[in-house]
Amino acid sequence: MNAFIVYAHPESQSFNGALLRRSVETLHAGGHEVRVSDLYAMRFDPVSDRRNFTGRKDPAYFKQQIEELHAVETAGFAPDLAAEMEKLRWCDLLILHFPLWWFGLPGILKGWVDRVFAMGFAYGGGRWYTKGPFVGKRALLCLTTGGPAAIYGPDGLNGDIHQILFPIQHGMLFFTGFNVLPPFIAWSVARATDAERRAYLDVWGERLRTGFEDAPIAFPPLEAYDETFRLRRAP
Amino acid sequence: MNAFIVYAHPESQSFNGALLRRSVETLHAGGHEVRVSDLYAMRFDPVSDRRNFTGRKDPAYFKQQIEELHAVETAGFAPDLAAEMEKLRWCDLLILHFPLWWFGLPGILKGWVDRVFAMGFAYGGGRWYTKGPFVGKRALLCLTTGGPAAIYGPDGLNGDIHQILFPIQHGMLFFTGFNVLPPFIAWSVARATDAERRAYLDVWGERLRTGFEDAPIAFPPLEAYDETFRLRRAP
Numbered sequence: 001m002n003a004f005i006v007y008a009h010p011e012s013q014s015f016n017g018a019l020l021r022r023s024v025e026t027l028h029a030g031g032h033e034v035r036v037s038d039l040y041a042m043r044f045d046p047v048s049d050r051r052n053f054t055g056r057k058d059p060a061y062f063k064q065q066i067e068e069l070h071a072v073e074t075a076g077f078a079p080d081l082a083a084e085m086e087k088l089r090w091c092d093l094l095i096l097h098f099p100l101w102w103f104g105l106p107g108i109l110k111g112w113v114d115r116v117f118a119m120g121f122a123y124g125g126g127r128w129y130t131k132g133p134f135v136g137k138r139a140l141l142c143l144t145t146g147g148p149a150a151i152y153g154p155d156g157l158n159g160d161i162h163q164i165l166f167p168i169q170h171g172m173l174f175f176t177g178f179n180v181l182p183p184f185i186a187w188s189v190a191r192a193t194d195a196e197r198r199a200y201l202d203v204w205g206e207r208l209r210t211g212f213e214d215a216p217i218a219f220p221p222l223e224a225y226d227e228t229f230r231l232r233r234a235p
Numbered sequence: 236m237n238a239f240i241v242y243a244h245p246e247s248q249s250f251n252g253a254l255l256r257r258s259v260e261t262l263h264a265g266g267h268e269v270r271v272s273d274l275y276a277m278r279f280d281p282v283s284d285r286r287n288f289t290g291r292k293d294p295a296y297f298k299q300q301i302e303e304l305h306a307v308e309t310a311g312f313a314p315d316l317a318a319e320m321e322k323l324r325w326c327d328l329l330i331l332h333f334p335l336w337w338f339g340l341p342g343i344l345k346g347w348v349d350r351v352f353a354m355g356f357a358y359g360g361g362r363w364y365t366k367g368p369f370v371g372k373r374a375l376l377c378l379t380t381g382g383p384a385a386i387y388g389p390d391g392l393n394g395d396i397h398q399i400l401f402p403i404q405h406g407m408l409f410f411t412g413f414n415v416l417p418p419f420i421a422w423s424v425a426r427a428t429d430a431e432r433r434a435y436l437d438v439w440g441e442r443l444r445t446g447f448e449d450a451p452i453a454f455p456p457l458e459a460y461d462e463t464f465r466l467r468r469a470p
Contacts, residue, residue, distance in 0.1 A: 010284035011297040046281055046342040049245035062246040063425075103406030104339055107281040107346025114342045129392070151464040157364070157457070158410075158464070164402050166394055171338030175393075190298075222392070229386035229393070 001032045001212070004091035008039045008098045008109035015189045015197060019142055020097050022201050026208040035087050039108045045080065046111020052078055052118070065119040072120035084116045093212065094139040094178065096168075100146070103164050113172050122176045130221040132177025138212065139178035141168065141185075142204065148188045161185065170219055179216040236267045236447070239326035243274045243333045243344035250424045250432060254377055255332050257436050261443040270322050274343045280315065281346020287313055287353070300354040307355035319351045328447065329374040329413065331403075335381070338399050348407055357411045365456040367412025373447065374413035376403065376420075377439065383423045396420065405454055414451040 005023055009016035020036070027034045037044070045051065050062055054077070057070035071077045077085065088094070098109050105113070117123070127133050145152065145161075152161035165183060173180045184207055186192075186200045226232050240258055244251035255271070262269045272279070280286065285297055289312070292305035306312045312320065323329070333344050340348070352358070362368050380387065380396075387396035404415045419442055421427075421435045461467050 010299070013296055014298075040282075040284065046346065047275075048336075048342060049275065061248055063249075064245070101283075102345070102348050102352065103402035104345060107283060107342050107349045110337070110339060110345045111281065111342025113337050117337065147464075153465065155466040156464055157460045157466075159401055159405055163398055164406065167338035167399050167402065170394055171399065225392045229382075229391055230388065231390040231392075 001092045002090050003027050003032050003034045003093045003095065004087045005034065005036045005095045005097055006039065006109065006112060007036060008096075008106045008112075010040050012041075014099075015186065015200075016097060016099055016144055018197070018201060019144075019186070019204055022205050023095060023097070023142070023208060026205045030209060035090070037084060037087065037112075039112060044108060044112060046108045046115070048111060048114040052081055052115050054078060065124075068118040069120045069124070071118065077118070081115055081118070084112070085118075085121055088116070088122075088134070092137055094134075094137065094173075095142055096139070097142045099144045100164075103158070105168060117172065117176060127177075128175055128222070129177070130223070132175065134177035137178050138181055138216070139173040140181040141165065141183040143183060144186045144189045146188060146190060148191075149185075152187075169217060174217075174219050180219070181211065181214050181216055236265075236327045237325050238262050238267050238269045238328045238330065239322045240269065240271045240330045240332060241274065241344065241347060242271060243331075243341045243347075245275050247276075249334075250421065250435075251332060251334055251379055253432070253436060254379075254421070254439055257440050258330060258332065258377070258443060261440045265444060270325070272319060272322065272347075274347060279343060279347060281343045281350070283346060283349040287316055287350050289313060300359075303353040304355045304359070306353065312353070316350055316353070319347070320353075320356055323351070323357075323369070327372055329369075329372065329408075330377055331374070332377045334379045335399075338393070340403060352407065352411060362412075363410055363457070364412070365458070367410065369412035372413050373416055373451070374408040375416040376400065376418040378418065379421045379424045381423060381425060383426075384420075387422075404452060409452075409454050415454070416446065416449050416451055 005020065007020050011017065024034050024036065048064065050056065053067050053071050055074060057067050098106055104110065122133055147158055150156055151158045154160045169180045184204055189197060220231060224231055240255065242255050246252065259269055259271065285291065288302050288306050290309060292302050333341055339345065357368055382393055385391055386393045389395045400418060408415045419439050424432060455466060459466055
């Protein structure tokens with residue numbers, strides 16, 4: 001299997017860094033190929049605009065999707081984006097490794113999605129959700145939080161973690177066709193003991209050894225919606 | 236009233252640009268002071284790491300919150316962040332102007348939150364939610380979408396827009412103390428007619444003339460949660 005890891009943390013000695021190293025070791029030990037985009041180490045630029053392209057379709061007005069479709073036709077993506085797109089085509093499994101910052105992806109990773117998930121490449125022309133370009137691939141979030149599990153429960157002060165992750169898991173990953181496996185969440189690691197951290201690493205390693213066949217999150221497929229994009233009623 | 240607008244769109248001729256100009260005109264006409272952070276025009280850097288600081292508390296290990304608390308004590312924030320923090324202190328109303336990209340803030344704006352909403356400035360030490368530093372200020376999202384309203388309904392294919400905006404409205408704005416006014420959403424503007432776009436601008440202008448006293452979104456206050464951060468049951 002080909003595993004593509006996108007990692008976003010500014011400190012390699014952090015617990016996120018330890019999770020990343022455990023991922024690479026475990027996947028290699030399982031005989032898998034691994035590529036890592038370490039966005040901070042690469043100095044990845046997360047600002048999306050004309051820098052995404054080597055040419056331009058409309059010099060007078062910048063409409064990103066128009067330029068994206070043009071770039072698909074002309075191989076006109078900037079080299080940093082083309083490299084990421086190639087890794088997405090190559091992979092069978094995508095893992096996003098990140099700390100939950102302000103209830104979402106760190107800016108450097110959000111901008112990676114903004115720039116790399118281009119129209120004509122990651123969606124478009126009726127290719128979305130269960131007809132998306134990445135159908136047949138799996139994706140998985142591996143994240144850390146500041147707060148404890150209870151604060152992210154259904155009645156928790158910070159809101160339900162599944163609701164908070166919905167824009168990522170459903171809006172970015174399921175939208176483009178991935179089967180989204182349940183997330184791995186290490187809660188409140190800044191306050192965890194060394195033993196708790198080691199236990200998290202072991203649980204994560206075990207997930208990566210055996211978890212690829214986990215049932216994906218059961219988002220309704222595209223066919224469950226009518227022509228106005230509303231969920232069909234049971235007959 | 237002092238209004239602070241943070242605007243994130245790469246094309247000034249876009250409909251987002253038109254909404255921004257309508258905001259500035261309408262607020263000026265109402266006698267309000269207005270400051271605008273046009274993140275693309277400013278070439279704002281959305282990558283959060285040691286660049287946020289002029290000094291360092293711990294040169295051997297980068298823990299952002301530790302460095303943030305140190306920067307609060309030593310006036311050690313980088314000039315680009317200090318300028319944004321001053322505008323946040325100054326304002327009575329914060330408006331975030333953006334296109335919804337991948338079900339969230341554009342990377343440049345997400346990174347603005349990651350960097351500017353520093354511990355010790357925007358939260359920390361028990362100051363959060365209805366005890367947050369920005370209590371008494373109001374905030375408001377003004378956004379555009381690609382999809383139509385129906386696809387963002389409670390049973391819509393893309394998910395409920397209120398769920399999608401929860402990490403922003405509750406997680407970023409309410410978390411830091413803002414009263415969050417209902418969002419202004421211009422649906423599917425790329426497919427709208429000129430008349431529909433003019434109507435959106437007029438509705439938005441009218442909101443800005445009269446809407447400051449709208450009831451905020453009724454998120455439960457901090458006191459509604461128990462010591463484990465779970466919502467108290469009705470007695």
